[in-house]
Amino acid sequence: MGVWGGDDILRGPPCAPSRPARRADPPPPIPVPTRGGWARLSLCHRGLTVRAEFAPEGYAIVIVEQIGRLSLGMLEAAGEMGVLLFDLTRWLPRRPWRFRSLLRQIEVVGVNSTFVVLLTGLFTGMVLALQSYNGFARFGAESLVGTVVALSVLRELGPVLAGLMVTARAGSLMAAELGTMRVTEQIDALYTMAVNPTHYLLVPRVVAAVITLPMLVILSDFIGILGGYLVAVKLLGINSTLYINKTIQFVEFSDMANGLIKSAVFGLVLSVVSCSFGFRAKGGAAGVGRATTQAVVYSSVLILVADYILTSLLFGR
């Protein structure tokens, strides 16, 4: 990329002191990378010449190259995930059913994430009440705060935030654990002992995530609505009966059910993505680190994308 002439800043020849630009002055030259040569930029700063040089091949071409590499990488990752998903559906119904592994993963993915999901849910509900009160008070609709809090939490924020928190906690764990098993050849060892790694390692993780995420979201929904109620009624002084009535009047069961469907899909997304990156990690400790980061980033982004798609399918008119 650009090479800034650091030495030139110190040793550059004296030049005319800068003066305020006049309208008639031509605009300063913009370095345009040209093939096969260097573009130079020379500026006068506090009486000294400051030079900047840009190597063309390290500029435009690198950007194109990076975009290409990124797209290929994403395509490859998507392909791997597709293969993994196909493999999972093939191995899911096969015996032996590993209930012990499943329970263990439910503990890891679900039980251990409970506290952080509850905390997120609570503060989400509380801040929603605060924010919507602020807005609704401007046109005297404070009584609708309860409706807004409940709808937002049930339909959107409960599932999405729980999905993101579980990605951060359990998705990263899955990717790091499987990645370490991969680079230390433990996954190969399973294979050589006639145990299918997909069946043994991945099926329990994915099933556990799909089962537990909706459960976590139920808890999160409940405590989020409770948090909203506490802030609205106890702190902001909205009438308790009015708040509850308005909530019940406008919120339907389908709002919650659709939120739960979403969260099950999020569980599938985060576990498949995390397992996929962990499963094909390579290159020692650095590789495991990279796999973990990618797992969390891709899971989070895909959860948000899936959220939009599901919302338009489930709630769309």
Added chain:
Amino acid sequence: MIRLEKISKAFGSTVVLRELDLTIERGKTTVILGPSGTGKSVLLKHIIGLLQPDAGRVYLDGEDITNLRGRAREPLMHRFGFVFQHSALFDSMNVFDNLAFGLRENHLCATAEIPARVARELQRVELSGIEEKMPAELSGGMQKRVGLARATILEPEIILYDEPTTGLDPQTTVHINRLIVRAKEALGSTVVIVTHDVQSAMEMADTIAFLADGGIVAAASPAALCGNPEPRLQAFLNARGDVCAHLPHKLEHVGPGAPADR
């Protein structure tokens, strides 16, 4: 009998194996010898199916097993044992569960029998009484022996060893070599060992296959190999003095009782 036919394998632009042919006799010890980075481990992983060749076939007793996958491959995997270079013990399980894992998963014996079999297997590798330890608590040499026990407890027909003594001190190396021979004699299995340790190769091999530049340059008994004038082979054999002048005795009939390196 295992037969590899015109196996080629490349990783990206790096060609590792080039139309490699190799035959491994049933019930014999075949050592794949060669400099580091010539694809010895890659070759071994092709035999068991951890890697697929870009071209070429792998035959086991005349049956083409190159592309067998999933369920179709499972009965085949019971016939193989694999000892990994870095042991690859399951670090979330203790030694007992590591050894019991294959027995349980493949229902090879009744649950009540498992402790006795694990104990017997640990005794064979002279590590009795460490069932409750975690792999991380063991020394490198002990991990290798547990890895060996984990493979042999399943009583496979064919055992593949990936660099079993790399990175170990000479005394432990001798010890592991004795255990390998003892396991072979107890099970009557076919053994394939990948190593760059000339001395160990000479001690154990019925046949040494020398791998260089992606192909088997020579495959013969240790004594016959010494007579082969191939320059790459001679340079490798004699890099640290003339091994062929004093061929080590073949390790045979190794009963229990060798000193353990606790």
